Amino acid sequence: MSGKAVVTVAEPRPDRTGTGPSRPAAKRVGWIAVAVWAAGVAAAFAVGWWRRQAGLATEDPLPPLFAHARFLSWQVLPAAGVAAFSVAALPTLTRRFAWRATLLVTWATAALWAVTLAASDGLDALTRPLKAPTEYLAGLPQLSPDPLSWLATFSDRLGGYTTQVRGHPPLPMLVLWLLQQAGLGGAGWAAVLLIGSGSSAVIAIAVTVRRLAGERVARTTLPFLALAPPALWVATTMDAFFLAAGAWGTALLAMAASRKSRLGGVPAAVLGGILLGALPYLSYGLLPLYAVPLAVVVLSRPRLRVLAALACGLVVVPALLTVGGFWWLDGVRATHATYLISRGSARRSFAYYAFADFAVLGLLTGPAVAHALPATLHTIWRSPRALISGIRAPDPIPGSMTDGPAERPILPVALLVGAALLGTLALDLSGVTKGEVERIWIPYAVWIIPAAALHRPPARGWLAAQALTALALQALVLSPW
Known part of the structure; x- marks a missing residue:
């Protein structure tokens, strides 16, 4: 798309299928979902407070978050x-600017949003989390002078590494080591990498x-996407880099699957x-995040050469690290062993966090997504034939976003959102995640944000609600990340 692009929204259409909810009913269900969202978040904190007062939960200062309560006022004014x-x-800008300019403006906004939120605690808050003795940078000297030997013995020596290194495979450390070898070592450059890559995920998801x-x-x-609450932890956790890797991998797959891709999409x-x-x-x-690119494959039906x-x-990457001496299953077993003997996360209540972790996911996705989620999931529910055949289904509610009478694009968004939710459900019910999910959910939560596309633009009220959620969290919660 070149030049100025003006996008308009189709007028509401009556639902002729006989299966979709009426517009008033859809609105009512949306507001019920927002009420459930608010009640669920409040209940998670209330039960967490009660458990802590009763001595049943001492692992987290402010369950379900690994954080402390606090109060900021004027400090959040720049972010506000x-x-x-x-x-x-x-x-307005995202409707009128050329597509590439729109992506750059949104990326810059997302990065600025993350930086100003973090800077409410001072400029050093952009690097302070990365300097903690439990983080990756503290363990970086252990790779010297022989990173290959470190990789080959990673699982055997896991107990001697920092907390974050023990909880993850070796690739994050190798990325930081390569950054250091390029002359960009230290917390400052690491923060640039995390914020720059994490905020760029808005481009990848939009693509x-x-x-x-x-x-x-x-x-x-x-x-x-630009004002999403996960920006609170994009600056600065390594999970922002994980978000970028998954988002750009999926975006490149979607580009490769396009029939208009150069060279048949093979390089992408x-x-x-x-x-x-x-x-x-x-x-x-x-x-479980593979559910998202799998949804792209189901929807786009790429050519055989693209799949190959x-x-x-x-x-x-699996071949390189395996040849280097790291066997993934050994890493899983070693990490699980260190997890079981830890004094913190292994002692967390599965029953509480199975519910509370989803309350945190609700905080990350915000009230605008809560309002749109019932209609989004309803699209999948009423369109099994479309999911199998790849045919786009009708919109779930009159007045939803459409590209015209022949193209109804809500189903692809719904499937992406559903895939991300399925991934979080798998992690939650398996017990892999019990607490600290405000950062762990980031690679999943940002894929749920597109559900907000059901709000008719400009939707400034819902956009403001998303921003206020992030500002409230920043003002009331002090996170080590």
Whole structure:
């Protein structure tokens, strides 16, 4: 798309299928979902407070978050200013700017949003979390002088490493080591990597949505991605880098699957496969995230050569690390063993966190997504035939975003959202995640944000609600990340 692009929204249409809810009913269900969202978040904190007072939960200062309660006032004003300007300007800019310019503006906004939120605690808050003795940088000297020997003995010596290194495969450490070898060592450059890559995920997700659901829906999603509450932990946790790897791998797959891709999409498929193949070696908890690129495959039906190129890319990182001496299953076993003897996370209540972790996911996705989620999931429920055949289904509610009478793009968004939710459900019910999910959920939560595309633009009220959720969390919660 070139030049100024003006996007308009289709007028509401009556539901002629006889199966979709009426518009008033859809609104009512949406507001019920927001009430459930608020009640669930409040209940998670109330039960967490009660458990802590009763001596049943001493692992977390402010369950279900690994954080402390506090109060900021004027310190959040710069972030509030960014939010106010973005709420006013982004819905218009994302409709009128050329597509590439829109992506760059949104990326810059997302990065600025993350930085100003973190800077409410002072500029050193952008690097302070990375300097903690439990983090990756503290363990980086152990790779010297022989990183290959470190990799080959990683699982055997896991107990002697820092907390974050013990809880993850070796690839995050190798990424930081390569950054150091390039002359960009230290917490400052690590923060640049995490914030820059994590905020760039808004571009990757928008590109994916555009390929699957059309440019109009992608433009509607962009403001919500830019001001998403996960920005609180994009600056600065390594999970922001995990988000970027998964998002860009999926975006490259979506681009490769397009019939208009250059060279048949093979180069993009190989590169996307490399990034996606790295996911289990960045974090063991990223394995269920494969549901999202699988949804892209189901929706886009790529050519056989694209799938073959994707498969070649997928094996690159596993093959390199296996040849280097790291066997993934040994890493899983060693990490599980250190987890069981830890004094913290292993003692957390499964019953409480099975519920409370989803309350934290609700905080990360925000009230705008809560309002849109019932209609989003209803789309999947009423469209099993479309999921199998790849045909796009009708919109779930009259007045939803459409690209015209022949193209109904809500189903692709719904399937992406459903895939991310399925991944979080798998982690939650398996007990892999018990607490500290405010950062662990980040690679999943940002894929749920596109559900907000159901709100008719400019939707500034819902966008403001998302920003206020992040500001409230920043003002009331002090996170070590």
